[in-house]
Amino acid sequence: MPELLNILLVGIFLPLFPMSMVFNAILENVKPNWLRVILFILWPLIGLLIVLNSNLVTPDWLLPLALSTSFLYAIRMLTLREVNQWTGFLATSIWSLLWLPITQGSDAALLYSFAIGMSVPLVLLVLLATGLERRFGAAYTGLYGGLARTTPRYAGVLVAVVVAAIATPLFPTFFFMLGMVVETVSSKPYATLALLLIWLFWSWAGTRLIQGLIVGRASNSKIADMDITSISFYSIVLIALMVSGIYLAGVIL
Amino acid sequence: MERLIVVVAALPLISALFIQLFAGRFGRSVARFSVVITTLSFLLSCLLLALALMGSEAQALPLGSSAAILLFDPLSTLLATIILGISLVVHLYSVRYMAEEAGYGQFFVLLDMMTAALLFMVIAGDLITLVISWYLVGVILYFLLGQDTRSQTAYRFAFWTLITYRLGDLPLILAAALLFNAYDTWSLTVIFNEVMANPNAHQVMGLPLTDVVAGLIGLAAFARSAQFLLHTWLPYTMDGPTPVSALMHAGIVNAGGFLINRFAPLFIHSSEVLHWIFIVGLITAIFGSLLMLTQNDIKKALGYSTMGQMGFMIMECGIGAFSLAIYHMFAHGVFKGTMFLSAGGVINHARHNDGIPKDELYTFAVEKQPNKVSHPWLLMAAVTLVVPLVILVFAHLLVSEDYFQKQGAVVLLFFGWVTGAQLIFATYRMRSQNVWRLVGLSILSLVIVVLGYVFISHAFDQFLYPDPAFRAQLYSAATIDLLRLDVLVAIVTLVVVSGWGITYFSEQYGHRRRQKGKRLWLNFYALISREFYVSDIYTRLSRTLLTISGRLNVWLRWL
Numbered sequence: 039m040p041e042l043l044n045i046l047l048v049g050i051f052l053p054l055f056p057m058s059m060v061f062n063a064i065l066e067n068v069k070p071n072w073l074r075v076i077l078f079i080l081w082p083l084i085g086l087l088i089v090l091n092s093n094l095v096t097p098d099w100l101l102p103l104a105l106s107t108s109f110l111y112a113i114r115m116l117t118l119r120e121v122n123q124w125t126g127f128l129a130t131s132i133w134s135l136l137w138l139p140i141t142q143g144s145d146a147a148l149l150y151s152f153a154i155g156m157s158v159p160l161v162l163l164v165l166l167a168t169g170l171e172r173r174f175g176a177a178y179t180g181l182y183g184g185l186a187r188t189t190p191r192y193a194g195v196l197v198a199v200v201v202a203a204i205a206t207p208l209f210p211t212f213f214f215m216l217g218m219v220v221e222t223v224s225s226k227p228y229a230t231l232a233l234l235l236i237w238l239f240w241s242w243a244g245t246r247l248i249q250g251l252i253v254g255r256a257s258n259s260k261i262a263d264m265d266i267t268s269i270s271f272y273s274i275v276l277i278a279l280m281v282s283g284i285y286l287a288g289v290i291l
Numbered sequence: 292m293e294r295l296i297v298v299v300a301a302l303p304l305i306s307a308l309f310i311q312l313f314a315g316r317f318g319r320s321v322a323r324f325s326v327v328i329t330t331l332s333f334l335l336s337c338l339l340l341a342l343a344l345m346g347s348e349a350q351a352l353p354l355g356s357s358a359a360i361l362l363f364d365p366l367s368t369l370l371a372t373i374i375l376g377i378s379l380v381v382h383l384y385s386v387r388y389m390a391e392e393a394g395y396g397q398f399f400v401l402l403d404m405m406t407a408a409l410l411f412m413v414i415a416g417d418l419i420t421l422v423i424s425w426y427l428v429g430v431i432l433y434f435l436l437g438q439d440t441r442s443q444t445a446y447r448f449a450f451w452t453l454i455t456y457r458l459g460d461l462p463l464i465l466a467a468a469l470l471f472n473a474y475d476t477w478s479l480t481v482i483f484n485e486v487m488a489n490p491n492a493h494q495v496m497g498l499p500l501t502d503v504v505a506g507l508i509g510l511a512a513f514a515r516s517a518q519f520l521l522h523t524w525l526p527y528t529m530d531g532p533t534p535v536s537a538l539m540h541a542g543i544v545n546a547g548g549f550l551i552n553r554f555a556p557l558f559i560h561s562s563e564v565l566h567w568i569f570i571v572g573l574i575t576a577i578f579g580s581l582l583m584l585t586q587n588d589i590k591k592a593l594g595y596s597t598m599g600q601m602g603f604m605i606m607e608c609g610i611g612a613f614s615l616a617i618y619h620m621f622a623h624g625v626f627k628g629t630m631f632l633s634a635g636g637v638i639n640h641a642r643h644n645d646g647i648p649k650d651e652l653y654t655f656a657v658e659k660q661p662n663k664v665s666h667p668w669l670l671m672a673a674v675t676l677v678v679p680l681v682i683l684v685f686a687h688l689l690v691s692e693d694y695f696q697k698q699g700a701v702v703l704l705f706f707g708w709v710t711g712a713q714l715i716f717a718t719y720r721m722r723s724q725n726v727w728r729l730v731g732l733s734i735l736s737l738v739i740v741v742l743g744y745v746f747i748s749h750a751f752d753q754f755l756y757p758d759p760a761f762r763a764q765l766y767s768a769a770t771i772d773l774l775r776l777d778v779l780v781a782i783v784t785l786v787v788v789s790g791w792g793i794t795y796f797s798e799q800y801g802h803r804r805r806q807k808g809k810r811l812w813l814n815f816y817a818l819i820s821r822e823f824y825v826s827d828i829y830t831r832l833s834r835t836l837l838t839i840s841g842r843l844n845v846w847l848r849w850l
Contacts, residue, residue, distance in 0.1 A: 059850040116840040186440035206430055207423040223468040234461045241457045245450050253446045
């Protein structure tokens with residue numbers, strides 16, 4: 039019984055449905071930008087900290103539940119239009135996959151690297167959503183559109199960050215997914231198929247998000263585009279992510 | 292010298308990076324930089340191809356201390372040259388064509404990135420580089436097709452392309468993972484050597500690994516090369532810029548043929564996979580051609596034409612004619628690229644002068660008014676059936692005496708015969724003062740085409756697969772039971788000849804269709820005009836999934 043309670047507690051931080059709803063409920067009610075950033079960075083790390091320090095014995099049903107959670111949130115992302123909520127669902131879908139390397143007994147440092155590498159693009163997306171709220175009053179797809187014409191630099195960065203978040207090469211999440219497919223393909227083929235489907239849904243949801251924001255005619259009102267300092271910041275972080283992705287590939291593949 | 296292949300692939304990347312960084316400072320002249328770099332890369336690739344033609348040994352070149360390996364071999368050098376040749380033409384064309392478009396610099400960044408991704412794909416010597424470049428081609432194509440960010444339609448169909456490509460990525464990733472698990476290496480050369488040494492060493496869920504992986508590779512190729520049921524994106528992605536359409540139809544869509552060729556050593560040891568590939572290619576060729584003929588939108592007709600050609604290419608792989616598929620890829624690429632790039636000029640010219648001569652060809656091909664033939668039909672039938680066969684047999688005997696020992700070659704010969712006979716059959720139905728002259732000219736052109744095709748494809752065969760034993764193994768892997776082959780050939784012959792007979796007699800004696808037959812014909816026409824409801828079914832499935840997604844969100848209070 040204490041074991042089950044322990045799993046339920048960890049399931050809040052390394053999402054397992056229905057405990058996964060806690061993170062999304064908190065995210066919806068947290069308004070300050072900096073707090074959201076902290077939430078996205080610390081949440082999976084807390085989960086990992088608990089798992090790695092509790093000698094948790096993972097029951098057989100845990101992995102299917104983790105995969106189902108990830109799958110559920112990947113499907114639900116398809117119809118989300120609010121960018122913060124979308125980011126929260128993607129985070130839930132991604133973090134629940136951390137159970138895979140945990141059950142395989144991966145090294146702690148590697149687990150933390152995975153968690154950080156997968157969370158950083160989400161943090162960037164949260165920051166970009168704040169920028170959209172500041173400019174348009176809401177970060178909502180299909181509402182205004184045309185960002186590629188209205189604020190081309192902003193749109194460019196947004197596209198790059200979404201692409202990084204949905205596990206596109208050469209970002210860390212891509213190598214994490216590839217590594218997990220390699221790990222599971224012989225021992226747990228059902229997990230491999232689930233991973234591939236989840237990956238496909240991320241791509242689908244990502245393109246819907248991109249299309250809902252950047253496509254369309256330019257806005258008539260004058261909207262400030264992203265300044266050079268911010269572009270440099272995002273570019274440096276994205277390049278660092280790519281480099282770390284390649285490094286991670288060397289470690290896990 | 293072979294190490295130059297790294298430079299060839301890296302140059303377009305450098306160009307993309309330069310344009311991204313300095314487009315603001317140098318303005319539209321960055322396009323010229325891109326053209327210069329692509330030209331340089333193309334020249335280097337020609338040099339490497341010359342080296343390969345002169346017999347330089349195939350080499351696997353590791354990139355520093357990483358697991359990444361690049362291959363210098365006939366397939367990679369030939370395809371790199373083709374890709375860079377087409378890319379260079381597209382670059383040159385785009386310099387002026389895209390000048391009025393927004394995002395001019397960004398277009399060249401994407402074009403260079405696409406060139407680099409395609410190059411890395413064809414020269415990849417390890418599974419990771421192959422998977423990454425294969426994946427990135429789809430992503431970059433999505434943004435190239437969506438160059439006009441105002442157009443919702445362009446993005447809608449760009450999404451169709453992306454999602455089909457992503458579907459095709461999954462089997463390749465799965466195949467890579469299975470191969471790594473079995474052989475504990477990412478290197479393609481090592482894997483192929485081990486497969487050749489001991490093909491049945493590994494099993495997956497009770498099946499031979501080679502069969503499973505070859506099947507997965509086939510699936511990845513089907514998605515990339517628009518095979519039937521995974522084709523819907525191709526005819527609809529015409530809203531992208533013309534240079535992108537040219538690049539897509541001339542190069543990107545051919546990737547399926549490349550992938551099957553790259554994994555040829557696996558296909559040799561797979562039992563039934565090549566037969567399935569043949570069937571899928573055949574169905575695609577038939578459906579693509581059928582849909583092409585019934586389109587009233589010329590762009591969609593071109594899209595379906597490409598689909599039909601891709602079907603032929605995959606079919607060629609299915610009968611073991613791997614190198615022929617590469618030649619087909621090259622020939623079709625040049626042909627289709629020219630068509631797309633000259634489309635603007637033709638439209639502009641047609642605005643001033645429709646240029647349509649009301650001659651016999653126009654009456655026959657556009658107005659669909661064939662001549663009521665008054666020549667002795669038995670003689671015409673004999674000419675139609677015998678002449679192409681004689682030409683094909685003699686042309687093939689010139690390059691190889693044992694040609695008819697290869698079953699795949701016989702199948703190709705059969706298709707060549709059908710095509711040649713169709714050409715002559717169509718020719719003598721044209722209104723003409725001197726039908727024999729016309730038939731004679733058709734036969735002459737058939738002789739030239741067949742000889743060219745046979746000699747060039749033979750040269751491709753010698754270059755890409757110099758080992759005769761390997762070539763024989765490829766054909767042998769595609770071989771089926773002789774009785775089954777004979778029955779199949781007999782059935783198809785019967786169908787084709789009956790088709791000709793029906794056409795001939797209905798045109799000779801007028802259209803006397805019964806009411807029941809007419810209804811059946813109309814139903815068939817409706818089916819074709821809706822393109823067999825394939826895209827409608829996909830649209831319905833996507834909407835259902837989106838509805839489920841929405842309902843789940845409502846039930847779970849968006850948490």
